[in-house]
Amino acid sequence: MQQPPNHHLAELNIGRIRYEIDDPRMADFTNNLALVNGIAERSAGFIWRYIDESGNATDTRPYADPRIIVNVSVWESVDALERFVWQTVHKRFYGRRTDWFEHFEGPAVALWWVPVGHRPSVAEAVARIEHLKQHGPSDHAFDWRTASAQLWKTARCAPAGQVA
Template sequence: MHLAQINIGRLIAPLDTPALADFVAGLDPINALAEGSPGFVWRLKDETNNATGYHPFADDQIIVNMSVWESLDALRAFAFQSDHMDYLKRRREWFAKFATAYMALWWIPEGHVPTIAEAKERLQSLDEHGDTPFAFTFRKPFPSPTAA
């Protein structure tokens, strides 16, 4: 089994404004860091090599990031123990607070590529039920189920 993740954020301004210049400038280096990290499997990307062109929510200021990892430990190491952490610390400069779930983790069979619709369902599940084996967070992770 592999671990899928989605995180979303509502930008404080359009991507092409000075307020988000540092965020935009960091996209390629952070994505390259992810792709070079141990345990990385896949990430959602569009023709610009990031996922900012996807607008799966009614609010076009909401952007989405999705990736797949070999394990929770691999994702955790990238997210919190690499240079990504410096980028993450600046999120309040670029994103508005979210009243609903903005990040979800879930286990998928190896080789499965999660869809945005699938990921949105996981976010909704977190809002409605909290952490469960279907969708969970770093705060309350669930172990990988045995592959059938």
């Protein structure tokens, strides 16, 4: 997807946690959220991320399934988000995602363009991923593959042929 002028990239990623967020088996995940979020915030091209009362986004549960947690952020470009996801310590935590998250059907990431200065709500982000799930990639919501992401192809931790 071509980045329109005067637009940034918004992203939502969701996951179904295996255990309650305060379960000791989630400790390696929760104890490193501040580290990973801090790296994101200091990364070139980072614009904004959604934060709730928890200091991250782990208290926000917009789905009927209370074990689905969300992350929403805005980046200058696909390249900026890719560099953070695949070329920082984030990649190591992503590689361990099965320790903390269950596999579920449907997309776990939605990307879309927002006008510079726009901060998407969680409801807007959820609507984008639902649109992606129901209609497939489009200008309204797309995934890594249709974002023409380059690092995603080589650096992701998913088996060949599987969408990360």
